[in-house]
Amino acid sequence: MKWRCKVCGYIHEGDRPPLECPLCGVGPDEFEQVDEPAPKAxxxxxxxxxxxxxxxxxxxxxxxCPLCGVGPDKFVLLEDVQRATLTAETISDTTEGTIRSALDKVSYGLYILTSHKGDAINGQCINTAFQLTDQPLRLAVSLNKSNLTHEYVIDSGVFAISILSADDVEMVRRFGYKSGRVVDKFDGVEYVVGKTGSPILKESLAFLECEILRDKIVDVGTHTLFVADVINGRVLRDVSCLTYEYYRSCKNK
Structure with missing residues (x-):
């Protein structure tokens, strides 16, 4: 709660007014509670x-779309977030918007996946990367077929994942909004070439290097699912990783 001194205008925050105003010295009887505006919807x-x-x-x-270039017809309106009681009606009365709103609650990280084609390098932002097995160490990633990085992974059979920290939002903008066909995404970005020949961002939280299993490539429509063996990796900084939910909350700031 907030309390205003009626004599000098001093604002005090707490459950009750202060015993004495630090500015003019009056007692608690000279304070009035300030009504705080309700949060805007x-x-x-x-x-x-x-x-x-x-x-x-x-x-x-x-x-x-600033990421993949499709038009407005490829966008669906998400359901407004609101509390709902689970009933037979709420289960049956769903739309694509309600389904995608629920999918938004699936936890994702944000990563920069890089690869190469000969001496050429490229990278893109991804949120689909997850471990499949522990023995052997194996993970899966999903890439849009129209992306340049997809072409490089198919050609080289390798990729690296630079895991981002919560303060690396700018890297998402750099690697996620424009194609490597029209901009050099690595211009001004420090990186080191890994064992696979793929670039690894120098300021990343951690990195992984992988070799794809060509007999386990899966066509999933607009994207390709790559299963890969992890052959190299290391943690570089002990900080919190960047999540998709956190990125959405601050991407317009």
């Missing part, structure tokens, strides 16, 4: 790209 709509999962906030979907 969030009315902005959230639209999700069904191709790359980009989230757009606004009254209408964007004309062009």
């Amino acid at each position: 969030i009315t902005a709509k959230r639209w999700k790209c069904v191709v790359c999962d980009y989230i757009h906030t606004g009254d209408n979907p964007p004309d062009v």
Whole structure:
């Protein structure tokens, strides 16, 4: 609660007014409670790209997805977040928006996946990377077929994952919003070439290097699922990793 001194205007925060105003010296009887405004309701709509999962906030979907370039017809309106009681009706009365809103609650990290084609290097932001088995160490990643990095992984059969920290939001913007066909994403970014020949971001939290299993490549529609053996890796900094939920909360700041 907030309390205002009626004599000098000093504001005190606490469950009760102070015994003495630190500015003018009057007692608690000279303080009045200040009404705090109710939080404003969030009315902005959230639209999700069904191709790359980009989230757009606004009254209408964007004309062009900044990640994959599709038009507004590929965006679906997410359901407003609200508490609902689980009943037979709420189970049956669903839409694509309610389903995708639920999928947004699946925990994701954000990573920079890099690869090479000969001497050329490229990288992109991904959120689909997860461990499959412990013996052998094996993970899976999903890449959009239209992305340049997808082409490089198919050609070289290898990739590296730079795991980002919570203060690496700018790396998501650099590697996730434009294609490597039109910009050099590594311009001004420090990196080290790994054992696979793939670049690893020097300021990453941790890294992994992988070799794909060509007999386990899966076509999943717009994307390809790559299963890969982990052949190298190390933690570089002991800090919190960047999550997709945290990125969405601050991407417009």
